[in-house]
Amino acid sequence: MPIDIDITKVARLARIGLTAEELAHYEEQLQVILEHAARVQALPTEGVAPTAHPLPMVNAFRPDEVEQTLDREEVLSQAPDREGPYFRVPPFLDE
Amino acid sequence: MDPADLTIAEAGARLRSGDLTAVDLLASVRRRASMTEAILHAYLTIDAEGATASAVEADAALQRGDDRGPLHGIPVALKDNMVTRGVETTCSSRILSGYVPPYDATVVERLRAGGAVIVGKTNLDEFAMGSSTENSAYGTTRNPWNPDRVPGGSSGGSAAVVAVGSALGALGSDTGGSIRQPASLCGVVGMKPTYGLVSRYGLIAFASSLDQIGPITRTVDDAVTLFEAIAGHDPSDATSYRGDFPDPRADLGKGVEGLRVGIVSELSGDGIQPGVAAAFQATLDRLAGAGADIREVSLPSTEYALSAYYLIAPAECSANLARFDGVRYGPRIDGATVEAMMSATRRDGFGPEVTRRILLGTYALSAGYYDAFYGQAQKVRTMVSEDFKDAYAEVDVLVTPTSPTTAFAVGERADDPLAMYLSDICTIPSNLSGDPAISVPVGLDDAGLPVGFQVLAPALGEGVMFQVAAAVERLSGFESRPALATSLGAA
Numbered sequence: 001m002p003i004d005i006d007i008t009k010v011a012r013l014a015r016i017g018l019t020a021e022e023l024a025h026y027e028e029q030l031q032v033i034l035e036h037a038a039r040v041q042a043l044p045t046e047g048v049a050p051t052a053h054p055l056p057m058v059n060a061f062r063p064d065e066v067e068q069t070l071d072r073e074e075v076l077s078q079a080p081d082r083e084g085p086y087f088r089v090p091p092f093l094d095e
Numbered sequence: 096m097d098p099a100d101l102t103i104a105e106a107g108a109r110l111r112s113g114d115l116t117a118v119d120l121l122a123s124v125r126r127r128a129s130m131t132e133a134i135l136h137a138y139l140t141i142d143a144e145g146a147t148a149s150a151v152e153a154d155a156a157l158q159r160g161d162d163r164g165p166l167h168g169i170p171v172a173l174k175d176n177m178v179t180r181g182v183e184t185t186c187s188s189r190i191l192s193g194y195v196p197p198y199d200a201t202v203v204e205r206l207r208a209g210g211a212v213i214v215g216k217t218n219l220d221e222f223a224m225g226s227s228t229e230n231s232a233y234g235t236t237r238n239p240w241n242p243d244r245v246p247g248g249s250s251g252g253s254a255a256v257v258a259v260g261s262a263l264g265a266l267g268s269d270t271g272g273s274i275r276q277p278a279s280l281c282g283v284v285g286m287k288p289t290y291g292l293v294s295r296y297g298l299i300a301f302a303s304s305l306d307q308i309g310p311i312t313r314t315v316d317d318a319v320t321l322f323e324a325i326a327g328h329d330p331s332d333a334t335s336y337r338g339d340f341p342d343p344r345a346d347l348g349k350g351v352e353g354l355r356v357g358i359v360s361e362l363s364g365d366g367i368q369p370g371v372a373a374a375f376q377a378t379l380d381r382l383a384g385a386g387a388d389i390r391e392v393s394l395p396s397t398e399y400a401l402s403a404y405y406l407i408a409p410a411e412c413s414a415n416l417a418r419f420d421g422v423r424y425g426p427r428i429d430g431a432t433v434e435a436m437m438s439a440t441r442r443d444g445f446g447p448e449v450t451r452r453i454l455l456g457t458y459a460l461s462a463g464y465y466d467a468f469y470g471q472a473q474k475v476r477t478m479v480s481e482d483f484k485d486a487y488a489e490v491d492v493l494v495t496p497t498s499p500t501t502a503f504a505v506g507e508r509a510d511d512p513l514a515m516y517l518s519d520i521c522t523i524p525s526n527l528s529g530d531p532a533i534s535v536p537v538g539l540d541d542a543g544l545p546v547g548f549q550v551l552a553p554a555l556g557e558g559v560m561f562q563v564a565a566a567v568e569r570l571s572g573f574e575s576r577p578a579l580a581t582s583l584g585a586a
Contacts, residue, residue, distance in 0.1 A: 005458060007454070009461075010454050010457050010458045010461065011454060013457050013461065014413060014441075014453050014454055014457040015417075015420065015434065015437045015438050015441055016438060016441045016442050016445065016450055016453065016454070017435075017438035017439050017441070017442040018442060018450075026450065026451060026454055029451060029512060030451070030454060030455055030458065032512075032513055033405060033451075033455060033512060033513060033516075034455070034458070034468075036401075036402055036405070036513060037402045037403075037405050037406050037459075037468065037472075038402075038467075038468075039399060039402045040399055040402045040403050040406065040468070040471045040472050040474075040475045041467060041471055042399075043396070043399055043471075043474075043475060043478065045471065045474040045475070045478070048474040048477050048478060049474070049477055050470060050473030050474050050476070050477060051473055051474075051476040051477040051480060051527075052304065052473060053304045053334070054290040054291075054304065054480070054527075054528060054529020054530075054554075055290060055291050055334070055336065055529060055554075057334065060330075060333040060334075060335075060337075062330055070197045070198055071197060074197040075197050075423075077195075077197075078194060078195060078197070078423065078424040078425075079422070079423055079424065080421055080422075080424075080425070080426060080427035081427065087422050087423055089422055089433050089436065090429070090430060090431060090432055090433050090435070090436050091431075091432060091433065092432060092433035092434070
């Protein structure tokens with residue numbers, strides 16, 4: 001059963017700029033993998049609770065105390081572009 | 096004997112008796128690396144300066160009686176997805192080329208506190224996605240037993256350096272088998288701890304509910320040593336286990352007399368290469384001869400585990416890898432808008448396997464498909480865990496071959512993602528359940544390639560897992576080393 005994949009939309013959501021040819025290639029591969037993965041739908045899972053995590057977990061709290069944080073200059077030194085103490089990015093709103 | 100061929104335990108004894116210095120041990124290991132790296136390409140970065148300083152410090156500390164424990168002065172390697180302050184960390188991806196982290200991962204801090212000497216960073220499949228180390232943006236690592244073969248993956252670099260002695264131990268990370276499968280293919284020991292026992296702080300995340308750091312070593316005893324050094328609660332990892340766990344070394348020498356050992360019916364028949372099946376059966380016979388009670392058990396949901404994994408892991412990966420967007424670290428490809436910049440940067444920075452998994456995960460999580468794919472996979476995950484619980488009501492440990500095949504040829508599965516994914520069929524279930532598992536080398540197949548034997552135990556069952564693994568190691572008497580290492584050791 002072919003899986004319904006809008007590969008252009010998926011790539012846009014993932015913010016990966018692919019060419020038409022690359023999109024077609026990935027769509028084909030995703031078809032094969034998803035057809036295999038769709039086998040999970042064959043199992044009767046009525047009443048089975050989903051597992052998001054292997055351990056039963058509750059929130060991990062700690063005292064709200066000031067601790068040593070990363071050195072700002074050391075962190076900013078890795079940025080591709082910066083302005084003073086800020087990361088710099090291209091405009092994200094249209095004019 | 097060349098010190099590069101010592102186990103961690105042997106080297107530790109010689110460092111303390113004064114027969115060996117940490118500086119000389121490091122020099123041997125580096126010599127081994129310089130003679131093997133042209134063939135293997137297992138290291139991405141060798142931190143010559145940092146390692147020398149650590150070795151000098153380790154010797155001085157021992158001189159003044161400041162013994163930091165069993166890793167004091169021991170050269171170890173780190174998979175290059177664990178961040179190291181001041182030392183480039185790339186995850187084998189172009190998107191992190193040149194990245195110099197501003198902090199150390201918790202495991203790195205613990206190794207340093209224990210006096211370990213960090214030799215360098217090892218190659219992996221990009222972002223730990225793969226089973227062959229062919230998906231590295233910086234070139235393929237080769238198998239030390241036969242350079243035409245893959246070392247397995249994704250921790251292929253870590254397994255290869257331990258196999259040849261260009262580190263005495265290494266850390267890998269295991270999301271679907273990425274420690275155990277390369278250990279199996281390279282003839283060394285590799286262990287995935289119970290989820291939450293080892294901090295993931297500073298491990299660059301692939302699939303957070305599955306990832307776990309663990310040791311790769313030559314012996315089971317050394318694996319226990321390295322595991323003990325890195326395990327324990329860490330407030331910086333919200334998923335870190337807070338309780339006590341049993342002494343993993345307590346039962347190491349006890350043997351298997353009376354222990355109930357379960358063979359998994361679904362993972363011992365079809366698709367297992369004859370050489371692997373033969374070595375597996377020979378090990379079962381030895382265990383039975385040593386008094387183990389061998390039984391067959393069924394994990395009926397196992398056949399769906401791989402499908403569930405290839406929805407859950409990509410889903411988590413697509414969320415985790417959203418942070419690589421050309422803003423805070425790594426290279427940037429310019430664009431007129433922030434979206435154009437991000438799309439261009441990510442297209443250029445991620446290789447094909449990572450791109451494939453991000454797309455897969457984005458799809459599985461997207462509106463309209465969530466319930467049918469991701470939601471259903473999470474329910475299968477519950478069923479896999481329930482199967483394990485049922486099995487452990489009847490047996491103490493489960494055993495399987497680690498990998499259905501020995502090392503395959505470089506390039507053989509590169510264009511067939513599904514065939515590559517099948518490499519992990521025996522290892523994936525324990526990542527879904529969060530239980531511990533270990534691979535121990537038990538022999539060579541007809542082509543002279545190593546075969547690994549996997550021991551699985553319930554959560555926090557490291558004690559019985561190591562107990563059986565140590566017995567398997569003793570009974571198998573596997574002491575072969577790759578010719579690449581022995582020829583150099585003799586020279």
